[in-house]
Every structure is written in C-alpha cells, then in structure tokens.
Amino acid sequence: MSALWLTAAKQVVAGFVSLLLATGAAITLAPVAANADSAPLNPADPGTPVTVTADALPTVQINGVAWSQVVVGNTVYVAGKFSTARPAGAAPGTQEVTRNNLLAYDVRTGELITSFAPSLNAQAMVVTVSSDGSRIYVGGDFSAVDGQPRARVAAFSTATGALVPDFRPSMFGQVRAIAATTSTVYIGGNFTAIGSAARNGLAALSAADGSLLPWAPQPGVGSTSGNRVPNNPALNASTSDDIMSLLLTSGDTQVVAAGRFDTLNGVKSTGVGALDAVTGATRPFAIGKLLTNQGVNSAVYSLTTDGTRVFGTAYDYYGPGNLEGSFSVTADGGNILAINDCRGDSYSNFATGGALYLAGHPHDCGNIGGFSEQNPRINKFGIAVSVAPVGTVGSRTLTNSNFRGAPAPALQNWFPTMSPGTYTGQAQAGWSVAGNDQYVVYGGEFPYVNGVGQQGLVRYAMSSIAPNKVGPAQNADLTPTVSAVAPGLTRLSWTATSDQDNANLTYRVYRDGDTTTPIGQVTQASTWWNRPTLRFTDGGLTGGDHRYLVTATDPAGNVTSSAWTTVTVAAGGSGLRAYETTVRADGASGYWTLGESSRSTAYDHAGSTDLGVGNGVTVSRPGAISGDTDTAYRFGGTSSGIVYSQNATPAPNTFTVEAWFQTTDRTGGKIVGFGNSRTSQSNTYDRHVYMDAQGRVIFGVNSSLKRTVSSATGLNDGKWHHVAASLSPAGMALYVDGKLVGSRADTTTGSSYNGYLRIGGDRSWSGDSWFNGQIDDVALYTAALPADRVANHFSLGSTGKPLNLAPDARFSSAATYLDATFDATSSVDTDGSVASYAWTFGDGGTATGATPTHPYAAAGTYPVTLTVTDDDGATDTATAQVTVLAPPPNVTPTAVLAATSDGLAVSVNSTGSGDADGHIVTYTWDFGDGSSESGATATHVYAADGTYTVRLTVTDERGGTGTAEQQLSVFAPVIVAADAFNRTVTGGLGTADVGGAWTAAYNAVRQSVAPGTGTFTMVPGAQVGSFLNGVAENRADLVTTLSLAQAPTGNGLNVLFTGRRVAVNQEYRLRLRFQANGTVYAGFTKLAGTGTDVLVGSEVTLPGTYTAGTALRVRLVVTSGADGTTQLSARVSPATASEPTAWTLTATDSTASLQAPGGVGVNAYMAGNAVGTLAVNLSGLEVRRVR
Structure with missing residues (x-):
C-alpha cells in the first residue's frame, strides 16, 4: 500500500476554492502569515526573527507587583511594591525573606541575590542604570532607604550594592522616570519641586551629589474634550502632564520624554517628545505630532532604545489616544519606522535579536495581520513583534487615521500564558519587560505562568539555553475525520493545532497501530487563532477496517497525538494513480476522478467537497487516462445529466479548471462552469468551458462584457481531449491537449455573484446547455496553472509518460x-x-x-x-x-570595572560593562605589574605593597574597544590578632596565636578550647565572653566563623562581636539575635558608659532561617576617620559560599568616647526562658588592620 501526500487548505478570493473547502457550509481559511518563533523557517528573515521560547524558567517570586526592571550584566534589578521574596516553586507565605520594594536576582539562575537587600519604606516605580553601568537609580514614593532619608529617589553602586551616600535630592512628588549618564541624572514624574526650587515633572541632578541643575523643560497639558469615561464627569474634566518615561539617545545629547503631556516648552509634542540634554530646548520628534495620547486617560507609557531607534508603548482608556500598541521611530527626529496597532494597552517594551517584546494586554492585533478580537475576549499579556516592518497598518485604526498605511511589524508566534493578577485591582499580568541577548524577563503581578505558580517575576531564554518543553497544544480537532471515498481509498481531514512558541509544526499520519513509520507528513504553519484544515488521501488499501492517528511535532521534538479513528474500506482498490499523484502535487484544491461505481456521490480526492450526481449520469464508463483502470462518467445530454456542488460560494477571479472530455455530439454543451443555480439552469453564469455545435471548446468570462477565447473546430471527434482554462491577473488562457490555443489580457475578473460548480450542463453562450458525452478527471486550482504543468498533465494522461518539468527557482x-x-x-x-x-x-x-x-x-x-x-x-x-545599507558607526562598548582587595589579593569583575549595538566578545585585564588575565572576572595576587593601575579593555564583535581604569592600593595584611584555637583549654580561651591572652569578662568557667574550636557553653540567663585586650586598633577588620550546636529556645540567643573596646562599657559591637523560629536579626550596637545596648542604625533580617550546625562567616569592620566618625560595616553569610561583595548592613556613629583605639572580643547571652544548654562555637578568628 502507498499513500498520497498531505495538502493544506489555502485562501483564495472565495468562489471555486471556498466551494471546495465546503462540506455542509462554505469555509474560507486564511493562509497563515509568516510568523517567527524560537525556530523560524528562515532565521535570517528580519520579519521572522528568532524569539526566546515560551518556557517559564524558575525565577524568584514576590508577593506584590513589579513595576520596573533593568538588567545590568547578569543581575536583574526589580522595583515595585512588595515586601517578601521566595524561591521559584514556593507557595505564597512559605520560604519567604524580607525584600521591601527592591530586589536583585541572577538572570542566569533566577535565584535571589542575598547580598542585595535594601529596604525602601514605600513603593519604587522605576529602576534604571547609568550609562557606564556603575550605578542603578531607583525612583518612586519612598522617603527612606535602610532607615536613611531618601526623598523618592536613591542611587546604589552596582559593584557593592551599597546605597550611594552623597546622592540625596529632596523630591516633592512621585518619581516615575529616570535616565542617567555618569555625570547627570534626569528625573521625571509628577513632582512640583526639588528642595526649595520649583520643577514641573522634569529636572536634572548632579550624579556626584544630587544637586539640582538648571535643566528645566516645561511639559504642558492638553484638551480634555477627548475624555469619555462613562459616568465619571469629574475624571473626564481632569488633565495631566505627568512624565512616565525618560530615555537618553544620540550619544547622551538628547533626552526623549514620554507621558501624559501635550506640549513640551509650549511645542506640540503629544505623549512623546525630544529635549536637548543641556539646554532643555524642544527638538523635532515627528511622532509627537501624530499621536493623540495625552491626559488622565491616555499616555505614552514607556520608552527604550537600541541605539538608533526609539521604541515606545501607549495606552488609552476612554481617552483621546490613537495608539494602544507600540511604535518604532528614528532616534534622530522621531520619524516613523513601524507602528504596531494592536488594541489593548501596552506598558513596557524590550528589543533584542530583531524582536520587540511587549508587556500589556493586547486583545486585537488584526490591524497588523495578527489575531482579531475574540468572543469572549482573549488577552495576550506578553507578545512579540518584529523590529523590522513587513506590512502596513490597516484601516481599523483607533480614533483617527494618522497611522493608516504606516509601516507595520509582524506579530510573532510567541504567546506564553501569563495569568492576570489581583494585587493592583487592574486585572493585569505583566507591567515590565527587560532582558539581554540571551534572556527576556517579565515583571508584574501575574500569579501563574503557563499554568504553574510563578508570581510576579519570570524569565524566558533563547532555545539554545532553554528547556524547549512547551509543545503543541492538545486539541480534539487534531483527531482526523476519515471517509472511505472509493474501494481501497480513504480521505482524512483534521484541524491543525498550535504551539506557544513555534508556528511551523510537522504533522505525521500513522495507520493501523504502527506509530513508528508514518505513511505521510507535512510541515504547516498555524497560530492559535488560525488553524488551517489539513487533508490526506491514503490509497491501495485492502478491504476491511483501518485505523488512523495524527501527531503534531514542534522543532524541539515535543509531540501531541490525536486519538485513533477507524473507517471501513471496500475492497477492490488498485493502488495510487500516477495521474492523480501529479494533479495533487501541482496543487489541486479540488479533484474529482469521476471513477465511482455508484451514482450517489462524486468524491473529492484533493479537498473535502463531494459533489451531487444527477440521474442522467451513467457511471463506470471507460476513462480517459492512459493505462489507468479508473472510469469516467457518461453525461446523457439532458437536464438531469449533471454533477454539482451543494453550497453557493463567491465566484473566484484566480483559478484554473481542467477536465478530460469525449464526444461525437454535434449540438455542443457545457463541460464545466460556474452558475447561480445548483441543479436547474442558471440566470447568472460564466467562468465556464463549453463546446459549440462545430466542436470548438470555448472559455468564457463575463466582465461587464462577455469575453471568450476558443479552440479550433472538430474536437467532437470521439477522441479523449484535455482542456484547461485559467483566469488570473494576467488574463484568460485556454489550453487544449497541452497547448495554449487562446488567451487575452483584457479580462482579469468576472461577474460578482455566489454560485455553484457545474459539470456536464448549464446555460452557455453558444451550443446546447447539456453535454452529451464522457467527462473524466475534473480538477480545480487556486492559481493559474503554468503551461508546462498543463502540458505534463496532457502527456501523462494521453501517453502515460510525464514530461520533464522545469524546476521552480525561489530564494x-x-x-x-x-x-x-x-x-x-x-x-x-x-x-x-x-x-x-x-x-x-x-x-x-x-x-x-x-x-x-x-x-x-x-x-x-x-x-x-x-x-x-x-x-x-x-x-x-x-x-x-x-x-x-552601510553600517552605522560602531558604538564602542562601555567598560566598567569593579575591584576589591584583600591584602595583596585583588578580585575584579566587569559587571555593568555593555555594548549598546552588539555584544562584548573579550575582556582583558592589565593589573599594572606586568600581569594580565582574560574573562569577565579575574583574580590576581600582587607581589608587593603599592598602588597599581588596573585596566579593563572590552572588545565588541566589530572590533570596537572600551577601557576603564582604577587605581588600587594593596598592602600585605597587618595581622593584629589571629587565633586558630588549635589547643586544649578549659576555664577560658587561653592565649591567641597573635594578639596575646584572652581575658574572660564573663563566665570563664563556661569557656573552653578544643583543637580548632573555641566554645561558649550557654545556659539560660548566662552571659559568657572574652576579649583580646592586648589589641589596640581603631581600624579593625575582624573575621571569624560562628555556629550554634543546638537550636535556640525561648527568647533565643544573642552573639555579640566587639570590633572596638575602648574600656569597660565603651565598645562597638555587631549583634546577632538568633530566634527559636530560625530567624536571625543583625544590628550594630554600642556601649557608651553603661551596660545598656544602644542600637546604631537599623536591624536587618538575614535571609532564610538558621538551623543548628550551620556555619556562618562573620566579618565586622570598624574604622575611624579624621572627622571623628566611625564607619561600621558587616557581612554575615554562609561559610560554605563565597563571601558576597555587598555589606549586610552599614552605619556610622560619632560618639566621642568611642573614637580611641580598642580591643576586640566575643560574648554571648542566652535568654532566661530558654531550655537546656547550647554550645556557641568559634573557629579561625583573625583581625587585620584596615589600611
């Protein structure tokens, strides 16, 4: 047995083809437009860029909403309104750690970065990175960060994670937008003043100290006449000129602003405009004169850039706006490059790899060739479009026609499912999208992604690093409908499924339980809203029951299967016919062999449109095809001698119809055509092939005038003849026996009406209506069949031998x-x-x-x-x-280096380095002593004390370089105290290896040393501790390892590390409070003349929960400056992991009595309501002098 190939339904201008796609009713299916996905057919096509996959990668979760994100190197910074974070997979309320409105995670793993945990006392609306990558800036509604005053804007070092101490502007009003160079920070929002100086939503600050700069553009409000929120006259009478996004372009010489305003400095700039970065003057930005998004109900929401283009998103809610999708314009001048006219507000965008990813709630992208409005409505909360324009915006634009006919991008086949959340009460999912060339990250309030709990944050990745596990959807329509159309012949049809990140799926057909070897396969594009019908014909079957199964496979190998379908087949089939194989290969959309042995139905062997057969037709007559036993129909020349379609469809203007005929009749008659009556004589009819009384074959089309082309006479000679007729934009063409016998270019369309396919009879323009003779193998095509294909059909049908067909060149x-x-x-x-x-x-x-x-x-x-x-x-x-195009000048990469030293050892990293128009391919380090290394991070140990210039050189893919330098002073460490506890002592701690004897201040009897460990044995209510009073330092760096042998009980246990003890009750300490539930609090305290602990700064909660036996690395640095102020810094982290670069907490204090040098020590206190004993173990204590 062998099988015919698969065919997919194609769109035509209705008519014959719509008819051929009909069974009970006319069906018209659009061809699926070229859609990119994670594995497009042509990755080089800018209209089908390679996207990330729809796999939701495990990512840290939040308990609120993420408003803004920025990716710096491998770190994602997230700003929003939330109070906790938890690992991927953790249910709400479990495994949570405190994160107040700002966090960071690793884009490669999705894991929370534990060393970055600033606490903002109100929501953050925006986070961005400076142009050199050295800082992030955060804006919003907060007034304090880590207990320190910060009025709605703050800066953090990307190298250390520390709050920048000297950047403390005082904003009066919300900060919603920030763009920053190394020297200037541009701020936007709805603030009215900075300090005592008035500013209307736009301002510039010095990056050095936050001082206000003269830059002061003036946004202006627009008309309220376009506001139309139902039943809310107060809101409709309101207006706004808030700034919602800022962007630096053109080498940091231009600031692009977006928001609710209608003018900038009095110049029409609706929703978006450009400003001089120095003077604040308005620059030309064309799209601001075409957009109408402004006021309280409409705005341009976000801006990003790829260096040469500016991308923006817009929204409108019963306002005057004319865009809810996105736009791409030139950075210089704001001229339109592409308009994405999807309906459904868009809040954020990110471009990478030729695709623009959008966060919003699109529900109708029909105006750019995507999905139309569904009923009930379907929102896609994350989509992607091509950066390149591939089409034009349609006529269904919002509010006005400003964007009709504008270049439009292509909607990509990337549709992850992000569920809308409830946190904001706005039923949204994603509010922010960012990323790099490998990852795309979404933030918002979604509780689930692809049906799995993943709250607020999620990552997607390129297929090379993604799981690639999102496969074709399971649809009942994939199960084939199978018909036995003739002895030994079956016809299958099914509806394509769809895939969230692959448009092109491979369908395989299996027979009779064999799921190893398919009997046919085809790759077909589909989308969730456009799933074409696929068909398959299987021939040469034995009589009896046969079962069929269809599978859909995506490029990653994910498979979805249908159910098995059984059909009973009559015996007697002779296998596949070579002629039928060729007709189908040439794209027949309908094909009737007219070889049935009963007169009930003429089966369609290419589509699914079976035809009715009149009583005046005789079946099983000898057929036309050479060497083929398939039979023909005999038409009796009467009104009942017809074959007809069952349902009316619009008449087509591009088609080919072909048939074989044989007659000796001298009255003529219609062979095949189109008319407005199903079985009686039509009043409107054309697109017909008929014979006149002289034996001429004529092709006629009515295009206001009756236009015909005809053959020579004498084709009623009793021989089989082949005829093919086509209508197309090239005109009319008539072929007889493989040769072109007539054509005309003046007729390209016919009459417009709904009608039926008629074979064997209907009114014609000369000769009889009813054909008297044999007709065989009628086929229809959706295009003008090329002349060589027509000639091949005649050769194959008349001699059994095919012609060599020329190839079809395409590229x-x-x-x-x-x-x-x-x-x-x-x-x-x-x-x-x-x-x-x-x-x-x-x-x-x-x-x-x-x-x-x-x-x-x-x-x-x-x-x-x-x-x-x-x-x-x-x-x-x-x-x-x-x-x-000539390439634009290469934007050289930006090198940003961060270095930390520990004695003579230095660690360097390139976090913050980047390339605006490409990517960095090499990192080279010069350590200033003749040594060099390569890689994004490096370490080096100097041979001697000194100040060295560390240089980082980064090189991009086009050979451009960027450099950064840092002077780094290193010194061989001065060890003022060290103790490995490598001895055995009871009743105290004995003598340290460096630093002298330990002096027991509290409960010497509960102190002991065993090789490698110093131990305090705690009992309820006891205080135990010792000091190295032989040390006298005011710049001490203390490091040790701490563990508790048992879990605390009652009100817990305090362990205090003294970094400076000037005298009794005169010391600075780091206090760790271990709670019975595993929570650990860290804070600085001081004793200033009494035994009462006084908190310095705020306590922080350490990430996770502490379990007995866990070793913690504790570092406490206490240094005095010339100004009489002591800087306190501490890190507490798992001893088994690398020490983080960011401090767990910092504080300053200027108590005069504590500014002298002092000793170091450790003591502990156990709550009086605790139970039993608990061992506090110390190992490897070392104190260095900070130089």
Whole structure:
C-alpha cells in the first residue's frame, strides 16, 4: 500500500476554492502569515526573527507587583511594591525573606541575590542604570532607604550594592522616570519641586551629589474634550502632564520624554517628545505630532532604545489616544519606522535579536495581520513583534487615521500564558519587560505562568539555553475525520493545532497501530487563532477496517497525538494513480476522478467537497487516462445529466479548471462552469468551458462584457481531449491537449455573484446547455496553472509518460548592513531534484550552492539572480532586488570595572560593562605589574605593597574597544590578632596565636578550647565572653566563623562581636539575635558608659532561617576617620559560599568616647526562658588592620 501526500487548505478570493473547502457550509481559511518563533523557517528573515521560547524558567517570586526592571550584566534589578521574596516553586507565605520594594536576582539562575537587600519604606516605580553601568537609580514614593532619608529617589553602586551616600535630592512628588549618564541624572514624574526650587515633572541632578541643575523643560497639558469615561464627569474634566518615561539617545545629547503631556516648552509634542540634554530646548520628534495620547486617560507609557531607534508603548482608556500598541521611530527626529496597532494597552517594551517584546494586554492585533478580537475576549499579556516592518497598518485604526498605511511589524508566534493578577485591582499580568541577548524577563503581578505558580517575576531564554518543553497544544480537532471515498481509498481531514512558541509544526499520519513509520507528513504553519484544515488521501488499501492517528511535532521534538479513528474500506482498490499523484502535487484544491461505481456521490480526492450526481449520469464508463483502470462518467445530454456542488460560494477571479472530455455530439454543451443555480439552469453564469455545435471548446468570462477565447473546430471527434482554462491577473488562457490555443489580457475578473460548480450542463453562450458525452478527471486550482504543468498533465494522461518539468527557482534574502545571506532551499523540482544553484549578485560577484553569503562593498540596491538546474538539465531563474545599507558607526562598548582587595589579593569583575549595538566578545585585564588575565572576572595576587593601575579593555564583535581604569592600593595584611584555637583549654580561651591572652569578662568557667574550636557553653540567663585586650586598633577588620550546636529556645540567643573596646562599657559591637523560629536579626550596637545596648542604625533580617550546625562567616569592620566618625560595616553569610561583595548592613556613629583605639572580643547571652544548654562555637578568628 502507498499513500498520497498531505495538502493544506489555502485562501483564495472565495468562489471555486471556498466551494471546495465546503462540506455542509462554505469555509474560507486564511493562509497563515509568516510568523517567527524560537525556530523560524528562515532565521535570517528580519520579519521572522528568532524569539526566546515560551518556557517559564524558575525565577524568584514576590508577593506584590513589579513595576520596573533593568538588567545590568547578569543581575536583574526589580522595583515595585512588595515586601517578601521566595524561591521559584514556593507557595505564597512559605520560604519567604524580607525584600521591601527592591530586589536583585541572577538572570542566569533566577535565584535571589542575598547580598542585595535594601529596604525602601514605600513603593519604587522605576529602576534604571547609568550609562557606564556603575550605578542603578531607583525612583518612586519612598522617603527612606535602610532607615536613611531618601526623598523618592536613591542611587546604589552596582559593584557593592551599597546605597550611594552623597546622592540625596529632596523630591516633592512621585518619581516615575529616570535616565542617567555618569555625570547627570534626569528625573521625571509628577513632582512640583526639588528642595526649595520649583520643577514641573522634569529636572536634572548632579550624579556626584544630587544637586539640582538648571535643566528645566516645561511639559504642558492638553484638551480634555477627548475624555469619555462613562459616568465619571469629574475624571473626564481632569488633565495631566505627568512624565512616565525618560530615555537618553544620540550619544547622551538628547533626552526623549514620554507621558501624559501635550506640549513640551509650549511645542506640540503629544505623549512623546525630544529635549536637548543641556539646554532643555524642544527638538523635532515627528511622532509627537501624530499621536493623540495625552491626559488622565491616555499616555505614552514607556520608552527604550537600541541605539538608533526609539521604541515606545501607549495606552488609552476612554481617552483621546490613537495608539494602544507600540511604535518604532528614528532616534534622530522621531520619524516613523513601524507602528504596531494592536488594541489593548501596552506598558513596557524590550528589543533584542530583531524582536520587540511587549508587556500589556493586547486583545486585537488584526490591524497588523495578527489575531482579531475574540468572543469572549482573549488577552495576550506578553507578545512579540518584529523590529523590522513587513506590512502596513490597516484601516481599523483607533480614533483617527494618522497611522493608516504606516509601516507595520509582524506579530510573532510567541504567546506564553501569563495569568492576570489581583494585587493592583487592574486585572493585569505583566507591567515590565527587560532582558539581554540571551534572556527576556517579565515583571508584574501575574500569579501563574503557563499554568504553574510563578508570581510576579519570570524569565524566558533563547532555545539554545532553554528547556524547549512547551509543545503543541492538545486539541480534539487534531483527531482526523476519515471517509472511505472509493474501494481501497480513504480521505482524512483534521484541524491543525498550535504551539506557544513555534508556528511551523510537522504533522505525521500513522495507520493501523504502527506509530513508528508514518505513511505521510507535512510541515504547516498555524497560530492559535488560525488553524488551517489539513487533508490526506491514503490509497491501495485492502478491504476491511483501518485505523488512523495524527501527531503534531514542534522543532524541539515535543509531540501531541490525536486519538485513533477507524473507517471501513471496500475492497477492490488498485493502488495510487500516477495521474492523480501529479494533479495533487501541482496543487489541486479540488479533484474529482469521476471513477465511482455508484451514482450517489462524486468524491473529492484533493479537498473535502463531494459533489451531487444527477440521474442522467451513467457511471463506470471507460476513462480517459492512459493505462489507468479508473472510469469516467457518461453525461446523457439532458437536464438531469449533471454533477454539482451543494453550497453557493463567491465566484473566484484566480483559478484554473481542467477536465478530460469525449464526444461525437454535434449540438455542443457545457463541460464545466460556474452558475447561480445548483441543479436547474442558471440566470447568472460564466467562468465556464463549453463546446459549440462545430466542436470548438470555448472559455468564457463575463466582465461587464462577455469575453471568450476558443479552440479550433472538430474536437467532437470521439477522441479523449484535455482542456484547461485559467483566469488570473494576467488574463484568460485556454489550453487544449497541452497547448495554449487562446488567451487575452483584457479580462482579469468576472461577474460578482455566489454560485455553484457545474459539470456536464448549464446555460452557455453558444451550443446546447447539456453535454452529451464522457467527462473524466475534473480538477480545480487556486492559481493559474503554468503551461508546462498543463502540458505534463496532457502527456501523462494521453501517453502515460510525464514530461520533464522545469524546476521552480525561489530564494529569500536578508542583509545585516553590507553582508547579505541568501537561501534557495525553497526551490523545488516536482518531478526530480534540483541539481545545482548559480548566483549573480549584481555587483560582479557570483556564487554556487543553495545558501551563499555575499559581502557588498557599498550600500545600494542590487539585482540578484538565481538559476537552478534540475537533474534532467532544465533550468529556471528568479531575480529580486536586494538592498544593503552601510553600517552605522560602531558604538564602542562601555567598560566598567569593579575591584576589591584583600591584602595583596585583588578580585575584579566587569559587571555593568555593555555594548549598546552588539555584544562584548573579550575582556582583558592589565593589573599594572606586568600581569594580565582574560574573562569577565579575574583574580590576581600582587607581589608587593603599592598602588597599581588596573585596566579593563572590552572588545565588541566589530572590533570596537572600551577601557576603564582604577587605581588600587594593596598592602600585605597587618595581622593584629589571629587565633586558630588549635589547643586544649578549659576555664577560658587561653592565649591567641597573635594578639596575646584572652581575658574572660564573663563566665570563664563556661569557656573552653578544643583543637580548632573555641566554645561558649550557654545556659539560660548566662552571659559568657572574652576579649583580646592586648589589641589596640581603631581600624579593625575582624573575621571569624560562628555556629550554634543546638537550636535556640525561648527568647533565643544573642552573639555579640566587639570590633572596638575602648574600656569597660565603651565598645562597638555587631549583634546577632538568633530566634527559636530560625530567624536571625543583625544590628550594630554600642556601649557608651553603661551596660545598656544602644542600637546604631537599623536591624536587618538575614535571609532564610538558621538551623543548628550551620556555619556562618562573620566579618565586622570598624574604622575611624579624621572627622571623628566611625564607619561600621558587616557581612554575615554562609561559610560554605563565597563571601558576597555587598555589606549586610552599614552605619556610622560619632560618639566621642568611642573614637580611641580598642580591643576586640566575643560574648554571648542566652535568654532566661530558654531550655537546656547550647554550645556557641568559634573557629579561625583573625583581625587585620584596615589600611
């Protein structure tokens, strides 16, 4: 047994093809537009860029909403309104740690960065990074960070995570937008003043100290006439000029602002405009004169840039706005590059790899060729469009026609499912999207992603690093409908499924329980809203029951299967016919062999439109096809001798109809045509092939006038003849016995009406209505069949031998500036194979092969010609114009280095380095002593004390370099105290290796040393401790390892590390409060003349919960400055992990009596209501002098 191939339903301009797709009612399916996904057919096509997959990667979760994100190196900073974070997979309320409105996580793992935990006392609305990557700036509604005053804006070091102490502007009103260079910070929002100086929502600050700069553009409000919120006249009478987003472009010389305003400095700039970065003057920005989004109900919400383009998103809610999607414009001048006219507000955007990812709630992208409004409504909270324009905006624009016909991007096949949340009460999912060239990260209030709990934050990745586990959807429509259309022949049809991140799926058909070897397969594009019908014909079957199963497989190998379907087949089939195979291969959308042995139905062997048969038809007459036993119909020349379709459809204007006929009748008659009556004589009819009384075959189309082309006379000679007639934009053509016998170019359309396919009879323009003779193998096509295909059909049908058909040359191209790539793998040879490919590139260059590349020397448009040759020597050519552009000047990468030293050892990293128009390929370090290293991070140990210049050089993919330098002073460590506790002592701690004897201050009897460990044995209510009074330091760096052998009980246990003890009850300490529930609080305290602990700064909660036996690395640095102030810094982290660079907490204090040098020590106190004993263990204590 063998099988025919699969075919997919195609769109035409209704008519014959719509008819052929009908069973009980007319069905018209659109062809699926080219959609990119994680594995597009042509990754080089800018209209189908490679996207990230829809796999939701495990990511830290939050208990609120994320408003803004920025990716710096491998760190994602998240600003929003939340109070806790928890690991991926953890249910709400479990495994939570405190994170107040700001956090950071590793984009590669999704894990929370434990060393970055600032506490903001109100929501943060925006987080951004300075142009050199050295700082992040955060804005919002907060008034304090870690207990320190910060009026709605703050800065943090990306190297250390520390709050920048000297950046403390005082904002009066919300900060919602920030853009920053190394020297200037531009602020936007709805504030009215900074300090005592008035500012209307826009201002510039010095990055050095937060002082106000003269830059003061004036946004202005617009008309309220477009506001129309139902039943809310007060809101409709309101207006706003708030700033919602800021962006630096053009080498940091221009600030682009977006928001609710209508003017900037009195110049019309609705929703978006450009400002001079120095003077604040308004610059030309064309799209601001076309947008109408302004006021309280409409705005331009976000802005991003890729260096040369500015991308923006917009929203409108019963306001005057004319855009809810996104736009792409030139950074210089704001001229339109692409308009994404999806309906449904868009809040954030991020462009990478040729795709623009959007966060919002689109529900209708029909105006750019995507999904239309569904009933009930379907929102897609995360989508992607191409950066490149591929079409135009349709006529259904919002509010006005300003964007009709504008260049439009292509909607991509990337549809992860992010569920709307309830936290804000706005039923949204994503509010923010950011990323890099490997990851795309969304933030918002969604509780689930792809049906799995993942609250507020999620990552997606390129397929090379993603799980690739999101597969085709399971649909009941995938189960095939199977019909036995003839003895030994079955016909299957099913509806394609869809995939969240792959448009092109491979469908395989299996028979009779064999799921190893498919009997047919095809790759077909589909989307969730456009799932075409696929069909398959299986022939040469034995009589009896046969079962069929269909699978859908995506490019990653994920498979979805249908259920098995059983059909009973009559015996007697003779296998597949060569002629039928060829007709289907040439794209027949409907094909009736007219070989049935009963008169009830004429089965469609290419589609699913079976035809009715009149009583005047005789079946099982000898057929036309040479060497073929399939039979023909005999038409009796009466009104009942007809074959007809069952449902009316619009008449087509592009088609080919072909048939075989045989007659000796001298009255003529209709062979095949289209008319407005199903079985009686039509009053409106054309697009018909008929014979006149002289034996001429005539093709007629009524295009206000009756237009015909005809053959010579004498075709009523009793022989089988082949006829094919086509109508297309090229005109009319008539072929008889494989040769063109007539054509005309003045007729390209026919009458407009709904009608039926008629075979064997209906009114005609000359001759009888009813054909008297045999008709066989009628086929319809959705295009004008090429002449060589017509000739081949005649040759195969009349002699049994096919002609050699010329191949079909096809190619696509893509260009990255001057470098062009070409792909001719879509070229085909239907009766053989393509043997060779030859190219000319229009500049004198040539190449061979299916997928060449070609570098052009200069920008321009070049004619590229492809010649393909098949295995029998036939050729075909295709020519297309290819435009290449000169590359823009390379934006050199930015090098940002961070260095930390520990004695003579230095660790360096390049966090914050980046390349605005590409990516960094190499990192080279020069340590200033003749040594060098490579890589994004490095370590080095100097041989001697000194000050060295550390230089980082980064190189991008185009050879551009950026450098950064830092003077670094290193010193061999001065060890003022050290104790490995490598001895055995009871009744105290004995003598340290360096620093002298330990002096027991409390409960010496409960102190002991065993090799490697010093131990305090605690009992309820006891205080135990010792000091190294031989140390006298005011710049001490103390490091030790602490563990508790048992879990605390009652009110817990305090362990205090003294970094400076000037005298009894005169000391600075780090206090760790261990609670019975595993919570650990860390805070600085001081004793200033009494035994009462006084908190210095605020306590922080350490991440996670403490379990007995866990070793903690504790570092306490206590240093005095010349100004009489002591700086306190501490890190507490798991001893088994690398020590973080960020401090767990910092504080300052200037108590005069504590500014002298002092000793160091450790003591502990156990609550009086605790139970039993508890061992506090110390190991490896060391104190260095900070230099």
